[in-house]
Amino acid sequence: MNLSDRYVAGPDVLARQVGDELVLLDLPSGTYFSINAVGAQAWELLKVGASGTEVCDAVMQRFDVDRATVETDMTELLTDLVERGLILPA
Amino acid sequence: MTATTVPGLPPLTLQPARPQATQDSQPYHHWGEDPNQPWTLFYRVDEGYLVRFPDVVDFMIDAAGQSIVAWPVPDATPDTVEHFFINQCQPLARSLQGRLTLHGSAVDIGGQVVAFLGHSGQGKSTLAASFAQHGHPFLTDDGVYIDFDSASGQCLVHPGHPSLRLWQDSEQALALTAQPHGSAVDHTPKARILAGEALRHAQAPRPLAAIYLLSDQVPSQPVVTPLGPVQALHAVSAQAFQLDTTDRQRLASHFDQLSRLADRVPCFTLDYARHYEALPGVRQAVTQHLRSLLQTEATLNP
Numbered sequence: 001m002n003l004s005d006r007y008v009a010g011p012d013v014l015a016r017q018v019g020d021e022l023v024l025l026d027l028p029s030g031t032y033f034s035i036n037a038v039g040a041q042a043w044e045l046l047k048v049g050a051s052g053t054e055v056c057d058a059v060m061q062r063f064d065v066d067r068a069t070v071e072t073d074m075t076e077l078l079t080d081l082v083e084r085g086l087i088l089p090a
Numbered sequence: 091m092t093a094t095t096v097p098g099l100p101p102l103t104l105q106p107a108r109p110q111a112t113q114d115s116q117p118y119h120h121w122g123e124d125p126n127q128p129w130t131l132f133y134r135v136d137e138g139y140l141v142r143f144p145d146v147v148d149f150m151i152d153a154a155g156q157s158i159v160a161w162p163v164p165d166a167t168p169d170t171v172e173h174f175f176i177n178q179c180q181p182l183a184r185s186l187q188g189r190l191t192l193h194g195s196a197v198d199i200g201g202q203v204v205a206f207l208g209h210s211g212q213g214k215s216t217l218a219a220s221f222a223q224h225g226h227p228f229l230t231d232d233g234v235y236i237d238f239d240s241a242s243g244q245c246l247v248h249p250g251h252p253s254l255r256l257w258q259d260s261e262q263a264l265a266l267t268a269q270p271h272g273s274a275v276d277h278t279p280k281a282r283i284l285a286g287e288a289l290r291h292a293q294a295p296r297p298l299a300a301i302y303l304l305s306d307q308v309p310s311q312p313v314v315t316p317l318g319p320v321q322a323l324h325a326v327s328a329q330a331f332q333l334d335t336t337d338r339q340r341l342a343s344h345f346d347q348l349s350r351l352a353d354r355v356p357c358f359t360l361d362y363a364r365h366y367e368a369l370p371g372v373r374q375a376v377t378q379h380l381r382s383l384l385q386t387e388a389t390l391n392p
Binding site: 012014016017018019021022023025027030032089 | 298318319320322324327335338343345346349352353
């Protein structure tokens with residue numbers, strides 16, 4: 001997983017805000033995947049072509065958190081989203 | 091029986107009886123644990139959807155969910171056909187119109203609706219009957235018909251068919267054997283008990299204040315546990331009627347509605363002992379919990 005890579009949302013993925021979380025629905029499998037507020041911000045940026053690094057920059061502007069933590073969490077999120085087919089390499 | 095006026099429920103057009111013809115295509119979906127003995131089969135056909143209850147009746151639902159035509163098999167009883175029409179086909183047709191219907195019962199507590207969702211046999215109807223006998227009219231026993239009011243943003247529940255379907259032991263334990271009954275229906279031992287003075291039915295749509303999911307946990311005292319919105323979305327989606335599970339536009343609309351519901355209506359699990367002596371305590375726990383919930387909301391949104 002390289003944070004400089006760019007991604008697009010999967011073609012069969014829907015996203016809706018529910019409470020404080022963003023819920024992603026993978027249509028083919030009918031499975032739900034929920035992500036927290038930070039993940040939701042990442043999703044909004046990723047789906048319009050931002051790289052993982054650019055998402056980390058945006059998260060650091062909004063939240064008081066160190067770079068290493070953001071990058072670790074972002075790598076974990078991106079890996080999870082790719083494995084579930086919710087985002088694809090651009 | 092009183093006619094109900096739930097928006098989105100198509101009327102029934104009954105055709106002469108005929109044997110069920112073999113379909114050219116395979117069903118795209120079925121209900122029933124054993125795929126070799128399904129109790130409902132779903133086919134996509136040129137006119138829309140064929141919903142088949144083997145050896146009972148075929149229903150044709152048009153693609154827009156606006157009409158339902160039934161062809162019973164020659165020895166099917168009218169009440170059995172009506173049962174499948176009301177309890178299964180109308181909610182399924184309604185889903186094609188982009189309207190949400192959940193599998194559950196609902197009662198009116200002081201002008202607010204609480205819905206009880208759960209799988210068959212978990213006590214939804216018995217609970218609704220018990221509330222209806224004690225001053226809280228039931229709106230529905232099987233399909234919770236939901237609409238979102240565009241002006242107020244409220245989630246409204248419509249009164250459904252004015253009857254409850256109960257197992258014989260519940261009917262006896264609740265002393266409802268003298269209440270007027272609908273005709274017996276094949277394929278289910280449950281009795282359809284008609285609403286009346288002793289079993290009051292709500293007459294008007296009301297806002298949905300809370301959803302309680304019945305589980306298989308049976309603690310000695312009733313326990314209410316909150317679910318987060320995402321947990322609620324998961325749980326409620328499992329109880330939603332949906333005829334076409336592949337059409338992207340319909341799935342998106344369905345997801346929208348479930349998300350709105352989970353976002354706006356608080357959802358809880360309700361665990362209680364499944365014996366009839368426990369019902370007064372369950373009623374008290376739910377009414378107190380609802381009162382507390384509404385007080386909290388009033389404080390947060392004065």
